[in-house]
Amino acid sequence: MYLRYPRTDAAPSYTEFLNEYLLANKPVIIGPSLISSWAALSRWVNEDLSIDWEYLKTAYGSCEVTVADCSTRDFSDQKREKMLFRDVVSLWQSGNGQSSYVKDWHLARTLATTSSSPPGEDALNPDPFYTTPDIFRDDWMNAYYSAYTEDDFRFVYVGAAGTFTPLHRDVYTSYSWSTNVCGHKRWWLFPPDQTHLLFRKGGEEHLETAYDVRNVDSNQYPLFNLAKPTVVEQGPGETIFVPSGWYHQVENLTACISINHNWCNSVNLPSLYDSMCAKVTEVEHALEDVKQLLSQSASPAATDATSSEPHKGWEDEWIAIVQDVVEKDAGWNWLTFWCMVRHALALAMDRFDLASETLWPHTPRELMPSLHFITERIRACCDDFVKRPQHEIALVPTLNTVLADIHQLIDTAE
Incomplete structure (x- = not known):
């Protein structure tokens, strides 16, 4: 039926x-x-x-x-x-x-x-x-x-x-x-x-x-x-x-x-965020053998004989590989996602200096939810993201700056 x-x-x-x-x-x-x-x-x-x-x-x-x-x-x-x-x-x-x-x-x-x-x-x-x-x-x-x-x-x-x-x-x-x-x-x-x-x-x-x-x-x-x-x-x-x-x-x-x-917009933002998290997890599972190789290469046993320090940055490399595969597979990665959110929030706050009207005219405020609704949706996703065990906010280049900009915009909106 x-x-x-x-x-x-x-x-x-x-x-x-x-x-x-x-x-x-x-x-x-x-x-x-x-x-x-x-x-x-x-x-x-x-x-x-x-x-x-x-x-x-x-x-x-x-x-x-x-x-x-x-x-x-x-x-x-x-x-x-x-x-x-x-x-x-x-x-x-x-x-x-x-x-x-x-x-x-x-x-x-x-x-x-x-x-x-x-x-x-x-x-x-x-x-x-x-x-x-x-x-x-x-x-x-x-x-x-x-x-x-x-x-x-x-x-x-x-x-x-x-x-x-x-x-x-x-x-x-x-x-x-x-x-x-x-x-x-x-x-x-x-x-x-x-x-x-x-x-x-x-x-x-x-x-x-x-x-x-x-x-x-x-x-x-x-x-x-x-x-x-x-x-x-x-x-x-x-x-x-x-x-x-x-x-x-x-x-x-x-x-x-x-x-x-x-x-997409603020209404289905939580669903998009959850889907991003699921895609990252899917890619991490598929590349588990790569993660093991990277971590093993950084162990003391694998350290060059001329150095007493293990290799550094394997976590950074691992996150970069995952984000690259996520982007190739689905078109976005975390940096794209949060840059899009930052741009949307700036436009909702009438920050036209970030906008290009040529290909997509600015959306009037009456054709979107209230600014309070928008900021609360974004804030909830941001709060969850900074707690992720992968620590992408620290390991993906420039992502911490993008999140800081978003938090500043939210504070300004209030």
Whole structure:
């Protein structure tokens, strides 16, 4: 039996969204009124609601995109390659490439940062193809990444009918929202209290979940049949909000284009922090043999004969190795996490000197929780972090400075 997924035709106010969905960590599908002003709805779609492939090829054909082959599994993901967008569209137009799925396309950032935008886009349509709805503006991830990195978490997805994204949970239990510009999708969503049912037998420590919920080996995943996912179909113009920590799988029922963001803020900060701690523990367990080698090399027995002192700094090296693997595996490490928190807190306190408005406009105070709520959430995570037995605050370079800045901002806010 499937669980019911809430829907609302009217776009909620920020206060309604905060209280009914963010704080409750509750999913919802919002009707087309939320994004009725988006230019993409008219530029990318013909009057009969089919995709205007010729416009897309003219406007964005020279963009290099990542294309997943949904017919070829690559560990927990799909085999990927780089292609020009016009070449992918030509494949679809010729009746080929039906398993090809354009994923994680940073189109908004590309258009904002490329000196010569793809032909047709700026000249014919100078306005952006979409804007972030107000209820999703309090977005720490994209605010920080847009200001300080060459990356972000804003994506366009384009795929034929039958293409899909395997079962996964978004990075560090971040939220996601996804709007269908055109087409239909089917979602399978599993609330956090069902997560333990999704793991491979004996694989809980490494969080190895089923790949495709439509074809699960009951011998390898003996608890999966006990899970009761929410299964929902998303239509054109509809926006789905996926709460923190919900595993999900998505299938395109028709040719489909969607705009997606991963995001976080003070509301799900405790979940992100706990997920970071769990990821570090997972990596530490996986590299236990490395830790033993490092510690043994620092023992007196391994000391150079010309020195009476053991090697120093193996703990520093160990922490550096763990943080490097964490970053490579999941995109963040502790330094990234706390720098993002510092940036978000400074913006919430109207410290615009740290902000870059070019790629991510400043979020008004009325579109975020109270400053007291924000500082208390951050303080709780900080207090726990400084007590961690790994002592990362002392061993990760510059991290103590970042935490000191955060504490100073909190004191100033009070």
